[in-house]
Amino acid sequence: MTKTALPDTEQLLAALTEQMRPHVSAQTGLIGIVTGGAWLAERLHRDLKLEVPYGILDVSFYRDDFQRKGLKHKVSPSEIPFEVEGRDLILVDDVLYTGRTIRAAMNELFDYGRPASIRLAALIDRGGRELPIAAQFVGATLALPAQQNIELKRDAQGRLSLALTQD
């Protein structure tokens, strides 16, 4: 089996930050999806020097596979520390794949209010979409076989890195 070469996470994050910079204002609301997206949102929020605190979304209560999989063991509370109503939002996730997580996230966001707009930033777009969803900001696109997963990890020092796992 061939080993997929993984891009350097810090370089991807830097590229993503520069893509986003011209398109954000101090009032833009960043919302990271638990867990990888929340780590990224924390970094992006700092590097883009946004004024509004970033939010965290755990979409467990909105997932469409609850019937098959039940509730995951550890659900983190969603925290949106700003007014969603009328605000330009950017959802942040580590890996964009089927689009189902993003669908769940958008449904949850609308239960907080009616945002002016929602855009999507993803560190990796691995294709394989099952819904009409696209990211406006992408660190890199990567084709992966279906049985392979890629996820963001964070070590004790707070360093982010991508890792491949097999199903």
Place this chain on the structure above:
Amino acid sequence: MFLNSNPQLNQNGELHHLLSTEGLPAEILRQILDTAQSFVGVTQREVKKVPLLRGKAIFNLFFEPSTRTRTTFEIAAKRLSADVINLAVNVSSQAKGESVLDTVANLAAMQADMFIVRHSQSGAPYLIARHVGEDIHVINAGDGRHAHPTQGLLDMFTIHHYKHDFTRLRVAIVGDVLHSRVARSQIHALTTLGVPELRVIGPKTLLPSNVENLGVHVYHDMAKGLKDVDVVMMLRLQNERMQGSFLPSPQEFFKFYGLTADKLALAKPDAIVLHPGPMNRGVEIDSDVADGGQSVILPQVTFGIAIRMAVMSILAGNR
């Protein structure tokens, strides 16, 4: 139905019914508390609803009157987008002589997904859980003197919210332990979550014999029992459950075991006071304490909704 010896768990050791806090592993208790924490956030939003149990039919099956518990289950189910059907069975089928299992079989035939059961007989929810199909979940909303697990769990949530670490607490349960299903659910949950010192305080006539076997310290003197505790859990004096003379009078009970500001002053200065409601003011608790700064009785009600949302969604997700 299940190979597992614990009737509440499925083959994978996951929660399938919630019948009692007794015998539940700490991991499952903590999962419920953690999930409830997420639901507290949901109930503070503009839209207090999530779509998790959309299309599920939840039957509130109350064989014994209750307003508050039934209402909090109903609110919890509606906030999960489930359809709720309320049945006060004592005034319908039972009056016509139908057996509990026949009532349940009929409701199951109406495609019920979950039963919330309140019954004056201890063990009734177990009987129902044994006889329903594998895809139906049962929650005990209070059975006789036996258990009231969601009340016990919401008390755990409240304690954790204010005191954080169970393993450093001294907790006192005060009053009519003998008739209290709430007390039993509290004792099992507190013990499992690692509370190192658990006391029960009450007159001999209102404490079960051999209650020490549950791992509690027994006090008959309120002043000694409340000394330096972190948490005071008051129980309701169960007037309607008292046949025969367990006490001379409610006034006498208040004098010795009613929680007043003077008695509460013996606990730690930051001790919190819980009560499962409905309160008998001037019998087990003085109004000054019930409405005072150390009372967390109203937050208990709010947290109760989040706890019931957590239990329902964990059960509904487990096969």
